[in-house]
Amino acid sequence: MIYFDFAATTPLDKDAAEVYLKVATEYFGNASSLHDIGGQSSALLDNCREELAQILGVDKKGLFFTSGATEGNFLALEALLSAPLKKGNHIIAGMAEHSSIHGELRRLEKAGYEITLLPFDDSGLIDIEKLANEIKPETILVAVQHVNSEIGTIQPVETIAEICKAQQIHFHSDCVQSFGKLDLKSITPLVSSISFSGHKIYGPKGIGGVYINPRTHWDPFFPGGSHERGFRPGTVNVPAIAAMTVAAQKIIGQTSTNHDTFALLRDTFIEALKPIKDRVVVYGTDAAESQLPNIIGLRISGIEGQWMMLECNRLGFAISTGSACQIGMQSPAKVTQALRLSTEEAKQFIRISFGKSTTVEEVLQLTESIVKIVQEF
Incomplete structure (x- = not known):
């Protein structure tokens, strides 16, 4: 996985x-x-x-x-x-x-x-x-x-x-x-x-x-x-x-290198979702000084985040629907309330986060699977 x-x-x-x-x-x-x-x-x-x-x-x-x-x-x-x-x-x-x-x-x-x-x-x-x-x-x-x-x-x-x-x-x-x-x-x-x-x-x-x-x-x-x-x-x-x-x-000692790598992975991830871009909303800011690139919070309209997470899990990818502490209480991610999302929109939220072992190839595999899941939904 x-x-x-x-x-x-x-x-x-x-x-x-x-x-x-x-x-x-x-x-x-x-x-x-x-x-x-x-x-x-x-x-x-x-x-x-x-x-x-x-x-x-x-x-x-x-x-x-x-x-x-x-x-x-x-x-x-x-x-x-x-x-x-x-x-x-x-x-x-x-x-x-x-x-x-x-x-x-x-x-x-x-x-x-x-x-x-x-x-x-x-x-x-x-x-x-x-x-x-x-x-x-x-x-x-x-x-x-x-x-x-x-x-x-x-x-x-x-x-x-x-x-x-x-x-x-x-x-x-x-x-x-x-x-x-x-x-x-x-x-x-x-x-x-x-x-x-x-x-x-x-x-x-x-x-x-x-x-x-x-x-x-x-x-x-x-x-x-x-x-x-x-x-x-x-x-x-x-x-x-x-x-x-x-x-x-x-x-x-790896902060600068990791940041540059995460920025590349983030750009790769968002670019690879273009086939379904009309259904994807990525939350955050484009201002680099105000955005940590290794965390991507998004939703895909019409698809519940928990269902997307389970489908990704079935295909061999571990993603989440928000903070693990919040998931344990089966509550919407706190950020969805802060962003004033509707109940339906909040249920569609998922989180992708990268680590120092994440590769571009893995990101492309994940996005290819997400695109396929959405197109077949």
């Missing part, structure tokens, strides 16, 4: 896998233990934290490891709300945020917070003017993802950060899809917090991280925790952290 769902997860890099096995067998001590074996794990953990901090362009004192970005998003929002820059109870977030953000927002709404959700414009971007107009004196937090996981649009987080700073508002950005594909060093000095994940960059599943500006004096959500300076409980997963660090080092 040919894989086109890299935005959901990636295969574990072989070098990262070797490091995981080595650390799990030779550096198995609890990093919080005071004996020498624990000290070896602690030293390795600190080295990984320092290396990832350099990659992100942040102070390592603000970098915390989590079980992934879902936990990271939750803990980051809770940390920022425990240390607001001013009094208030109003939160603004993107309508197309990851389900982990929406789950936390629903909980906060029940706790008395007022929530405002921002849709996308026709290009799949947050309308900055609308964001500014929604800000109130009581607004204390804005949460907008850096890159949308379903159509690949790059949100104007620098501009959003400037607006938030001027209004004394914390700004959290989910950087899961941008980590390893874009240079985050221009983003991290501007935000209050970011989250990232290992399994999107050919690292292991079950590991990720959060950066919180060290000037934020947050309170821990889980009381009594001693790991990660109280940010989260549980023994630190040093083998997975080491493997994620190796994966990050490798992919950062």
